[in-house]
């Protein structure tokens with residue numbers, strides 16, 4: 001599976017399926033199903049780590065992360081995520097995606113730390129390209145993207161939520177969210193930072209990034225990291241209502257506006273993609289960083305026992 005996914009990842013990134021930013025201004029994407037087509041209310045495609053259910057009558061797909069124990073973003077997961085997004089983006093019936101988790105109490109634990117420990121430069125390069133790819137696709141998606149954060153969501157998990165158009169979080173102070181990279185002794189790359197700034201503003205982003213803050217749900221709401229808190233059992237109902245509100249607008253106006261707001265940040269990564277990969281690989285290969293990551297993993301294991 002790992003080998004197949006890695007091959008797939010290489011295929012995605014080298015075949016140019018990804019020219020997200022070039023695909024961005026797909027104005028005039030079909031807002032409605034062409035008349036006369038039969039109704040096929042629900043379609044599903046499921047891979048190992050993500051379940052996707054497409055409701056054809058509403059035009060909304062639900063993407064559920066189901067990669068135990070903690071939905072960590074490893075190469076296989078990132079590959080599946082990109083392929084699923086690509087499929088939905090190309091599906092003219094799909095206008096919105098709800099992204100959530102099937103694992104209780106966890107939305108996503110962020111990048112899989114084992115992908116960044118003790119591996120080759122080639123591996124780090126491939127892994128980082130896949131992380132970039134995920135963000136480029138999600139942040140520039142033409143669809144309405146709604147994160148339903150039904151559990152903890154540190155670092156890369158938080159990035160997924162921040163990259164959506166709207167965030168609803170379960171009203172449970174035990175669930176935390178934030179870009180906590182500094183706590184691991186690593187630095188959130190500029191495009192994580194830019195995505196964060198675009199959501200919460202410079203001051204909150206700077207303080208939170210320097211301290212590597214993970215915020216319990218009520219504080220996350222206070223600082224604007226999420227848009228609203230909802231009792232866990234009401235998340236689905238709320239997500240449906242929010243999505244309907246966003247989809248009530250004509251697609252093209254919303255899409256152009258979204259592109260206008262996000263283009264500068266997206267273009268910056270596209271222009272500096274290879275440099276960003278080099279920075280990551282040389283940074284993560286340093287013995288001091290490897291040591292920090294190993295210690296952090298040990299701390300996670302100790303916390304358990």
Ligand SMILES: CCC/C=C/C(=O)SCCNC(=O)CCNC(=O)[C@H](O)C(C)(C)COP(=O)([O-])OP(=O)([O-])OC[C@H]1O[C@@H](n2cnc3c(N)ncnc32)[C@H](O)[C@@H]1OP(=O)([O-])[O-]
Nearest residue numbers: 069070072109110111112113114152154155156187300301
């Ligand atoms: C430049 C780079 C930018 C980096 C961005 C990032 O995203 S960096 C990422 C920053 N991410 C973080 O800082 C999040 C760190 N994780 C956490 O804080 C908690 O695991 C939790 C709150 C997500 C879940 O708490 P919980 O009590 O429900 O669960 P638990 O704690 O018992 O873990 C269960 C198992 O999963 C394992 N594992 C967990 N996370 C990761 C991971 N990311 N990767 C790999 N493995 C991970 C954990 O070791 C354990 O393994 P074991 O012992 O069974 O072999």
